[in-house]
Amino acid sequence: MKCIPSVLLCCLLFYCSTVTAQVIKADTTSRIRTMANADTLSDVIVSASRRPENIRNIAASVTVIPRHKLETEMAINPDLTAILANQVPGYAPTAQSGSNVGQNLRGRPMLVMVDGVSQSSPLRNAEVDLRSIDPAVLQQIEVVKGATAIYGNGAAGGLVNYVTMVPDTTTAFGGKTDVQLNGSLVKVKNSVGGRINQLFYGKVGKFDYVVSGTAEQTGEYKDAKGDLVGPNYSLGETDTYNAFAKLGFEPGRNQRLQLVYNYYSSLQHSNYTLVNGNLATGQKATGVLGKPLGEPTGAQYNHNLHLSYRVDNLFLHTSLIADVYYEKREDVFYVSLGRFDGGDGQSLANNDKKGARLFLQTPVINSPSLKANLAYGVDYLRDKTSQPLVDGRVWVPTMDMTNLAPFAQADLTIVQNLVFKTGFRFEDVRIDVDDYQTLRITNASGATVTPSFMVKGGTLKYNTGLFNAGLKYNRFELFSPFISFSQGFSVMDIGLALRDAKVNSIDKINTDAVKVNNFEIGFDSRYKGLQFTAAAYRSTSKLGIEVIYDPATGLFNTARSPELVYGFELAAAYRFNRTLTVGGSYSYTEGKRDINNNGKYNDDVDLYMNGRRIAAPKATGNVTWTPLQALDLMLNYTGIMNRERFAKNSTTGIYNGNEGAVKAYNLFNFAASYKVNKNTRLSVGIENLFNEDYFPARAKWFMQPGFYSKGRGTAFAVGVSVRY
Template sequence: MSNTIHKGICLCLLSGLGITTPLLAQQPPAPGKKNSDTTRLQTAATRALGEVVVTASRKPVTLDNVPSSVTIINRKTLENDMAINTDFTDILTREVPGMAPGAQTNSNVGQGLRGRAVLVMIDGIPQSTPLRNAEVDLRAIDPAVVGSVEVVKGATAIYGNGATGGLINFITASPATDKILSGKTSLNMTGSLTSLKNSVGGRISQQLQGRYKKWDYLVSGVYEQTGEYKDAKGQLLGPNYSLGETDSYNLFAKAGYQLNSRQRIQLMYNYYRSQQNSNYTLVNGNYAQGIPATGIPGKSTDAPTGAQGNHNVHLVYQADSLIGQTSLTADAYYASRNDIFYVSLGRFDGGDGQSHTLDRKAGVRLLFNTPLLQHHGFSGALSYGADVLHNVTSQPLIDGRVWVPEMNMLNYAPFAETQWSLWQDLIVKAGIRVEKVNVSVDDYTTLRITDSKGKTITPSFRVQGGDLRYTATLFNAGIRYNRFPLLMPYASFSQGFSVADLGLALRDAKVNDIRKINTEAVLVNNYELGFVSEYQQLRFEWSGFISTSKLGAEMVYDSKTDLFNVSRTPERIYGFEAALQYRVLRNLDLSASYSYLEGKSDTGRSGHYDMYLNGRRIAAPKVTAGIGYRPVDELEVRLQYTGVNARNRFARNAAGTYNGNEGPVKAYNLVNLQASYKASKRTLVTLGIENLFNEDYFPARSQWFMIPGFYSKGRGTAFNIGIAVSY
């Protein structure tokens, strides 16, 4: 955890729309030289943290030169985390202040940033489905092929629609060798220490990479099969969306060609599949009695839940030193995903139904960067370009019935941003972006929704389709002053835009024309103040923020219909995050962080924010800590701590329990152990122990969600033993 670098980065409103973090990080070094980005990341623990370079714009900039909040997870940190488990929802919980805790499932429901939606990307390719937010986008790629992760916190329009709370960009690995052929083979065995029976799983990963003349390449294949997941008492965890008994595959390929000293072209493809094949059927839990969900032997005839297939293709062209020293980055991408959900019993027209989201994206981005001034401590640059995205999303039932009709979106967004360094210590950024969105929907018929007894809750009727148009002009500005290392303050303002879960509104339509449905987009204003303080081997960062929107996206439970509806009332969310890193000795590192978040809505639209936002939006306070010790060069031992504090904001209802999403969260504490030993120059042996002290707990989501099928406990003590051989 001490290798994670919590820093400010002005990936403000526009600097990443095609000014993508992955590309320069991916660009391989010239033959005979080490990859400078890789070297920086791998040696970050031995340098001043502010020197770490990220590609927040076309040209790499140091984190201390940007005025907003970000967390960088480098490759070394990812490898440490993978020695415990390969679940990105869990890794991000441990490593990112402000990230809501996960629930050890293939769904990231409620796991947002700063109380709002997060946009997940792979090399800048959107994985999220904001038109119908399925909240499964963190199951998009295996960490074995990720070189680093950049997490931008707070509303941003870097890549357009969907990032009202921030974004997570998985930057894929690049070849880091001068050989024609080199590789690494990894083998792991996993299982439960509370009950070994049927819990043992395995993982194999094979990677090959190389460089020949002007060509470079990296290919990888990963297969993982998990056994049964057990709680602290050795009992089976509820199989609904469990990561137990899951088969995951990841195929990855990247090839680049250096056309000449100033031009490069690169092609990447990634395929990810993760589906549960359980030998158990669900036994619902009981929140009122504290009985967790579990399972009984029995093979389901339903389609396996999870990501049936996630494809990403990315083509990038770079050219430097054009007219006026302008540089160009042009890229095109295609992405598709198919995510299958659990069966809803008796809900659809008096019968069962199993839905899946189908999402296809195709886009192109153009970015130009022109230097404006380089003179006597003053320097400036102008970034400008445009992004075009075509996105088609739907949520039908697997049997072909239409639940959410196909939504066909065309999004065009020109932008410009300027950045200046004044007197070397004063950094100023400002930008503008214009979003133009058109969503087309054909005529459709809603499904009749029933309760458990077959009684109609919402009838089926015909809805007239049409076009929905959105236009928004978004701004960002930031300033940072780095004169004194003991106090380097920054301030920023940024705006985010999202067509807020249009599919949810369409499937729950109660009118006969989509123009009569409240589908107005959400515009979020994010204000942030923070500072960084450095003294010798100590680094401390604090950031406070306020996020406001005139329209909300709160999922509120309706006791009359037993359904969740979207509340569009104004919202205000605020909080702070603090992170500390300290190198005590050359071989001893410490780290810690604390995150606090609160939010309310203005139910009367009177300017008085009187209603707390529920647990789906506002996470309980979170504490993390870590210690890393290297007694000898060949051995490293790390302890990680994650503490989720209590949150209780809502009163019991008439039935003596709580409305959906409003359950109180009881505190719990988790400790993980990770050790790695370099047995030889090419062989690394790893050991990970998850939940070292076998905490018996319900994850925060189980507590506030309270839905019987998802009221599942967390995993008890589990092991992960691995060996990796490089050649």
């Protein structure tokens, strides 16, 4: 057992005492608040259009995970990729991994943000951005689904915004300590881990602060048979650290200056080397004792620094938000055996961002029958991304992107019921790449797949306008419909194209950007204790960015065929009384590629999109029950259904990479929380309650022997939370 769980056990005993509690609430730099009853649609305010507004006025599908749901999920498992998969319809299932490959929104790439600051880089989509911050410092998570023109480059499938906390309290000093032990219930030996989070907050005069530190160590992950889950990118034996500070100053009633710093690191320090699975026989991947090759995998570091200034009631009652930010992160990938010039290689993803934003909002009309607002501003981003090998060799050269994007957004509310929104954003993108030399790539026998040669660099330029419009009618709570059209934009995964270059100049590589047209129609309904939402969508792009596996070379390439993605989502919740609520959702996504580029998607040559982009259908359910005032019980269900769209390779007898058939599985999680007194709360969480023996969806469709691992078996978590 590692050292942290032992310390945590002592902390559990020490902190089970009575102390004075203060409540910490939260907002963001734009003063976004969650109300007392966050499950009621009319009481939740989100920032889907970059300013606070009622969720009922948004003409798009939005999911908000409030603080109390985050706390319940964290009592089971604090992994954000799992929380999002459990809570958000249309979101692909988690792989229980440090990588979120294949975990997208409605079949398209998404933009991950912390307080509106991007953690993603479309230049080389490393697909590790979901694990950028610890959930202990989050007030809520906002998920906007479908292409969005509001945030621009990278949000072709929507966005995930992690909203952090600031205090709303009169006390000068308050705090909260959370301690948790966790491990396997199938085979406890070597599986026990734990986490501790310490939070301080307060308000002194015009100043307020939040300071938080989190340390977590996980033990070995065990599957339903008690065997070690394959260690490739597993979250078992992982050390995670998060340091967070937010300082605020309000010089006047309508002004706020705020500085935020966040540091996040999550690295796997495994005691096992990988034993590959066998795709033909169904043998799962596992591990044997031994030192893994290379450096520990995961997020080496992620630094975020964010300074913002807000002032209200300027000229014509205009409000202004100006901010500057800096983000620098490095992520470490697994060792590829015998791939690079006949030897092993381990790559890094380096990302360095600097940006500034100016956002203004002016009320144009404010009368009982008509309200109109105009929002406008400009975004600036400088993003440098590269993917070298650990030993210093260049695999993907540095790509230096400058992105300038002015925008304007207008909304009208007619007689308080009819809401119309429209806007425009112009993207001006420039990407500079120096001359570089490709690495010689070999196959398993050492033969050359792609030779090493010089590639002439240059400048790539993209200019495009993005339009959005939406209409929402809120006259009747029983039926509140909306319809919307929104365009999204993203440069393709240029790093993937550059590292696999087969020509000697980047101007000969197809690096054209992707522009997405997203149509959506839906409604929400409320009747007494019932809430119901439904949405259907259709998303098209003239160019694709699907990653295709080539079995002849063992390499992944990008297909540029036109794409169609479509689907629907249903969600319902019913509150029987103050103590019992039930809910559930169903989401379905499908996608096809127009191989012959004739504008149709049903020709014999046209193909379905693979599992990396299109998730299997997903159903969720939940029951929350409060039999006693101090006791909360919750049962969650997540069901992943079958998806089989491709035939097996006639030569190998197995599916090609990214095309494997997903087999259905059903997972139940349980959480209980007991309030010992007004300051102390105990919690128990059980993951995979019925010990389902299964391969996660990604293990099935990915079809890579090193990732062919079973899912985690029944696991427990016990914790105590104390406020003072």
